[in-house]
Amino acid sequence: xxxxxxxxxxxxxxxxxxxxxxxxxxxxxxxxxxxxxxxxxxxxxxxxxxxxxxxxxxxxxxxxxxxxxxxxxxxxxxxxxxxxxxxxxxxxxxxxxxxxxxxxxxxxxxxxxxxxxxxxxxxxxxxxxxxxxxxxxxxxxxxxxxxxxxxxxxxxxxxxxxxxxxxxxxxxxxxxxxxxxxxxxxxxxxxxxxxxxxxxxxxxxxxxxxxxxxxxxxxxxxxxxxxxxxxxxxxxxxxxxxxxxxxxxxxxxxxxxxxxxxxxxxxxxxxxxxxxxxxxxxxxxxxxxxxxxxxxxxxxxxxxxxxxxxxxxxxxxxxxxxxxxxxxxxxxxxxxxxxxxxxxxxxxxxxxxxxxxxxxxxxxxxxxxxxxxxxxxxxxxxxxxxxxxxxxxxxxx
Amino acid sequence: xxxxxxxxxxxxxxxxxxxxxxxxxxxxxxxxxxxxxxxxxxxxxxxxxxxxxxxxxxxxxxxxxxxxxxxxxxxxxxxxxxxxxxxxxxxxxxxxxxxxxxxxxxxxxxxxxxxxxxxxxxxxxxxxxxxxxxxxxxxxxxxxxxxxxxxxxxxxxxxxxxxxxxxxxxxxxxxx
Numbered sequence: 001x002x003x004x005x006x007x008x009x010x011x012x013x014x015x016x017x018x019x020x021x022x023x024x025x026x027x028x029x030x031x032x033x034x035x036x037x038x039x040x041x042x043x044x045x046x047x048x049x050x051x052x053x054x055x056x057x058x059x060x061x062x063x064x065x066x067x068x069x070x071x072x073x074x075x076x077x078x079x080x081x082x083x084x085x086x087x088x089x090x091x092x093x094x095x096x097x098x099x100x101x102x103x104x105x106x107x108x109x110x111x112x113x114x115x116x117x118x119x120x121x122x123x124x125x126x127x128x129x130x131x132x133x134x135x136x137x138x139x140x141x142x143x144x145x146x147x148x149x150x151x152x153x154x155x156x157x158x159x160x161x162x163x164x165x166x167x168x169x170x171x172x173x174x175x176x177x178x179x180x181x182x183x184x185x186x187x188x189x190x191x192x193x194x195x196x197x198x199x200x201x202x203x204x205x206x207x208x209x210x211x212x213x214x215x216x217x218x219x220x221x222x223x224x225x226x227x228x229x230x231x232x233x234x235x236x237x238x239x240x241x242x243x244x245x246x247x248x249x250x251x252x253x254x255x256x257x258x259x260x261x262x263x264x265x266x267x268x269x270x271x272x273x274x275x276x277x278x279x280x281x282x283x284x285x286x287x288x289x290x291x292x293x294x295x296x297x298x299x300x301x302x303x304x305x306x307x308x309x310x311x312x313x314x315x316x317x318x319x320x321x322x323x324x325x326x327x328x329x330x331x332x333x334x335x336x337x338x339x340x341x342x343x344x345x346x347x348x349x350x351x352x353x354x355x356x357x358x359x360x361x362x363x364x365x366x367x368x369x370x371x372x373x374x375x376x377x378x379x380x381x382x383x384x385x386x387x388x389x390x391x392x393x394x395x396x397x
Numbered sequence: 398x399x400x401x402x403x404x405x406x407x408x409x410x411x412x413x414x415x416x417x418x419x420x421x422x423x424x425x426x427x428x429x430x431x432x433x434x435x436x437x438x439x440x441x442x443x444x445x446x447x448x449x450x451x452x453x454x455x456x457x458x459x460x461x462x463x464x465x466x467x468x469x470x471x472x473x474x475x476x477x478x479x480x481x482x483x484x485x486x487x488x489x490x491x492x493x494x495x496x497x498x499x500x501x502x503x504x505x506x507x508x509x510x511x512x513x514x515x516x517x518x519x520x521x522x523x524x525x526x527x528x529x530x531x532x533x534x535x536x537x538x539x540x541x542x543x544x545x546x547x548x549x550x551x552x553x554x555x556x557x558x559x560x561x562x563x564x565x566x567x568x569x570x571x572x573x
Contacts (some may be wrong), residue, residue, distance in 0.1 A: 099430065130527055134453045141461025145433065148468055152426060160472070171465070191527075392539045 039112045039378075043277065047077045050259050053305050060309030062342070086250035092155060092372075101151035104246065104253035108145030112263045113139040118267055121277045121289035125194060132193035133181045136268065137174070143257070145171045147232075147242050154245035162241035165316065166225060166232035172323045173222040179331035180216035183338050186274045187356075191318045198274035202349075206273040208356040211363055212334050213326055219263040219280070221304055226258070228311035231299060231319055266301035267293075274300070275372045330367060337363060340344040405445055412438030425471045433464045450527045 004281055009030065017028035030160035051066060058065025066076035089099075117132040119125040129135050151163020160222075185191050187208055188199030206213045226233040243254045255263055270276060274296045277289030313323070341359045345352040422428045436459045443452035505569035507513050533539040 025400050096424075096426075099426075127450055129453075131450045131453045134450070134457060138453050138456035138461060140455060141465070144465060146461065148472075149467065151432070152468075152472055164469075167465070167469070174461075268457075 001203075029054050030213070035116070038115055042112055043108075045254050045263070047081070048074075048079045048262055049263050050209050050255075051075075053259060053262070056302070056305050057309050060306065071117060076080060081252070084252040085363055089250075092245045094155040094179035096153035096155070099149045100163055100245075101154060101250070103146045103150035104250045104257070106149065107143050107257040108253050108260070110141075110143035110146065111257050111264055112141050113142070114264050114268065118271055119194050119197055119276055120293055121286040122283060124290065128192055128194045130190070130192045130195075131183055133191045133196070134270075136193075137178050137181065140174070143261075144174075150246070154242075156245050158239040159242050159244045162234070162238045162244065164235075165238070166242050168316075169225065169229065169231055169319060170223060172320060173219045173327075176215055176323065176327040176331040177219040177223060180219065181211045181272070181330075181337050182210040182335050183216075186230065186335075186342055193271060197278065200275040200278055202354050204273060204275040204278075208353045209334070209338060209391060210357070211330075211360045211367075213263040213269070213340065215334065216273070216329055217265075217269060217304075219301075219305060219323075219327060220269065222319070224258070224265055224304075226262065226304075228314050231316050231318055232314060245265035262304055263301050264299065265304060266297040266299075271298045309314060333363065361388045401445060405442070408438050408441045408445070412442070423538065429464060429468045429471055432467070433460050435461055443488065450530065 012024060012030055012033075013023075016029065017023055021029070040111055054076070055065040055073070066073035069075040069079050091100075114136055116123070117129050119128075147166050147170070148163050151159045151161075151166070154160075172286055184196050184205050187205055188196045190196065190199070191341055199205075222229040233243075239243075246254065258342035270293065276296075277286075277293040279288065282289035283290055338356065339358050341355050342352070345355040412435050415438060418431040419428050419435060420429055428494045436455060440452045440455040440460075443449075443455060468515045534540060
C-alpha cells in the first residue's frame, strides 16, 4: 500500500509496452487517458455535488430540499439529467452556431482544467507544473471567454447584457484573487502547486496569512458568481443572464460548471492555504492523504454553500465598489507587507510564522478601524442628506 | 516520427490556419476568436519547447486580458460587428504574389545562416529557465533598468487612464 497511484501507472505502462507500443507513445496515451478519467470522474461527481448542495441549501433555509427520488432524494440530479437530455434542442434564430455550441464546453473545460495541477495525494496528481499557480489563473480566463461567447452568440440583448455584467465581475475579482495567489507563492518560494503543499509541512499557510486566505475566499466566491455575488444572473433585471437562450443539456453544462466550480474553489483553497493532502500519516499512506484532501475540500465547500445560503445579494455597484475600493487595495497591502515580513524573518522557523501572523493581526486591526471610520462618515452624510431633504420638503409645503 | 513531432506539426498547422482566418473571416468577432486560437497555438508551441512559464503567460496576458479586451471593443461597436462586405478586392493576386516572393527571399536569406541547419540542443530535464528569468530581471547587470522603466511606463499609463476616465468636476464643467 506504499504507493498505490504509482503502481497503477506502472501497471498500465507495462501493459501498453507489452502490447508492443513505443514507450514515448505509451506515455502520451497514458496522459490522455489520465486526463480523460479525471474529467469523467469530476463530471460524475457532479451528480453527488448538486444534490448535496441542494440538500444543504434546503436545510439552511428551513426546508427539506429534494427528497422524492431515491432514499433522501439522492437520485434527484439523475432525474434532472434525464429530463435535460430528453428536451427538444431549441436553436434560437440568428445565433452564431459554432460559438453558441462551443461556449458551454469552454466554461466546463476551464474548470476541469484546474484539476490538472492539484495534487490529490502524495504522488497522485495530473502534472507538477512549475508555474502551477499561474496556470490556474490562465485556465480561469478561458471560462470568462466562454461566458462572453455565450452572451454574444445568443443574439439576445439580455444575454449580451448578462455577459457584460458577468465579465465585469469576473475580470475585476480576478485581480485580488491573483494577488492573493502571490502570498502562498512567496511563502513557499515556488509557483508549483506541489511545492506549495510541500512547504506547508510545519504549518498551514492559513495561520501565516489568514487575511490573504479570507480575501482569496471572497474573490473566489465572486469568480464563481454565486450568492452573495450572483449578479451574473438576475431574474428581475436581465431575464436570466448570459445563458438565457440555452436549453437542455447545453444549459445543463453551465449548471454543471457552476456547481463544479464551487467544489473546485474548495479544492484550491484547501491546497493553497490548508495544506492540501497533508495530515497525520499521509506520507506513509497516500490513500489517507486523499481522504484528508477531500475532507478539507468538502469543509471549505460547505462554508461557501453556507455563505450562499446566508447572505443577501449585493447590487452591481456595491459589488464593484467592494472589489476596487476595498479588496484590491487590501490585497496590494497584504502582498507588500507579507513580502517585507517574509524577507526579514526568512530562515527563522516558527518565529517567521509568528511574525507573519502578528503582521496580519496588525493589518486586520487597521482595516477594522478604517472600515469603522468610513462607516461613520457614510452614516453621517446620509443623516445630513435626510435632514436636508426634510427641510426642503417642509419649505416647499 | 515521434509523438511530439506529430503534435508540433498539428499545432503549427492549426496556428497558421487560425492566423489566416484572422484576416480572412468576414465577421470581426470571429476574427478576434481566431486570433485566440492562433495565440493558444503559440502557447502550445512554448510548452513543446519546455518553456512552461512563457506558455502560461501567453495564455494569461494574450487570451485572458488582451483578447477579451479586443472582443469587448468589437462587441461594443455595433455597426462594425454586422459588416458583411467582401474580404478581398480584385488585386488579391498581386498581394499573394508579393507575399510569396517576400517569403521566398526571406527563406533564401535564412537558409544561408548557419544557425538554421544546426541541430537543436537537447533540453535540460529540470526546468531552470524560470529561475534564470526571475533573477535576471532583478540583476543590475542584466535587465533591471528596462524592467523598472517598463514598470514606470505601465504605472504612468494606469494613472493616465484614471485621469482620462474621471468625471469632470462641477467647477470645470461651468467653464466649458
